[in-house]
Amino acid sequence: MKFLSSRRRHRAVRPLLLVAALFLTGALYTVAVPDERSSADAGTSTQVEEGRALFAVNCSSCHGLNGEGSSEGPSLVGVGAASVDFQVETGRMPLAAPVEQAPQKENIFSREDIDAMAAYVASLGPGPEIPTEAQYDPEGLTAEQIAEGGELFRTNCSACHNFAGSGGALPNGKYAPPLEGVTPKHIWEALRTGPQQMPVFSEEVITDENVRMMIAYLQSLEEEPTGGLTLGGLGPVSEGLWAWIVGIGGLCLFAVWIASKGARK
Numbered sequence: 001m002k003f004l005s006s007r008r009r010h011r012a013v014r015p016l017l018l019v020a021a022l023f024l025t026g027a028l029y030t031v032a033v034p035d036e037r038s039s040a041d042a043g044t045s046t047q048v049e050e051g052r053a054l055f056a057v058n059c060s061s062c063h064g065l066n067g068e069g070s071s072e073g074p075s076l077v078g079v080g081a082a083s084v085d086f087q088v089e090t091g092r093m094p095l096a097a098p099v100e101q102a103p104q105k106e107n108i109f110s111r112e113d114i115d116a117m118a119a120y121v122a123s124l125g126p127g128p129e130i131p132t133e134a135q136y137d138p139e140g141l142t143a144e145q146i147a148e149g150g151e152l153f154r155t156n157c158s159a160c161h162n163f164a165g166s167g168g169a170l171p172n173g174k175y176a177p178p179l180e181g182v183t184p185k186h187i188w189e190a191l192r193t194g195p196q197q198m199p200v201f202s203e204e205v206i207t208d209e210n211v212r213m214m215i216a217y218l219q220s221l222e223e224e225p226t227g228g229l230t231l232g233g234l235g236p237v238s239e240g241l242w243a244w245i246v247g248i249g250g251l252c253l254f255a256v257w258i259a260s261k262g263a264r265k
Ligand code: HEC
Pocket: 055, 058, 059, 060, 061, 062, 063, 072, 073, 074, 076, 079, 083, 084, 087, 088, 093, 094, 095, 096, 097, 098, 100, 101, 102, 117, 193, 194, 195, 196
């Protein structure tokens, strides 16, 4: 084998390596890609199945076996994953018994369970998805943007939630809850899904950036409550009342003082 010099062998290695690499890539592709795809499919359909099972046990008595609704609860077709996330995470759902307005309570489900039920409800019809942090995180907004958030809040929300976000009563024993301590994600979800009497504020009306501005404004209220003094944070009404009491009280004292001076004369 004298004619096969080491130099020739060396040259033959390169194309061989290339063929081997191509073969390996091809093999990896056929193994990895369809595998990934099928596992992703299986993942979501298992999640939807899990959600369907959880829903049947916990929710179907009011919302129907296929989420179509009943006399006890509305149809959930098209309310979206965000609505399920909001309702379950704030403890409003599952409702224990029919009431005027589902109260907030301790959430009894794990993250996985909520995601599964949300995926199931989302599979019934398209609706708002659970937002990513970038959609609601108010980090990095300027002072002007926060002030604009206040403007948006006063225009769109204060009629029900009060200008300081401290909530208010609505007709028929219903109420708009105080917004202090509500998480940014739940604020986003409330806007996009419109629970109860609250209107839906869609992306076309109020962009995600607008929502972030309002969240930043609400957080700024929590940092420095309006009025400086603790007047209950109820805004102009109670502050006006306070001024009224102090003002009238002062006038009374003044009148008494004048009267006593007059009496001494
Ligand atoms: C006892 C009956 C009852 C049970 C059980 C119940 N719900 Fe509800 N659900 C209601 C009623 C009534 C409403 C509407 C009134 C309200 O929001 O206060 C509602 C509203 C909702 C909404 C808001 C719909 C919308 O228009 O955005 C969602 C989402 C929801 N329920 C999901 C669930 C899920 C998920 C479960 C199970 C974990 C569940 N519910 C269990 C009665 C029920």
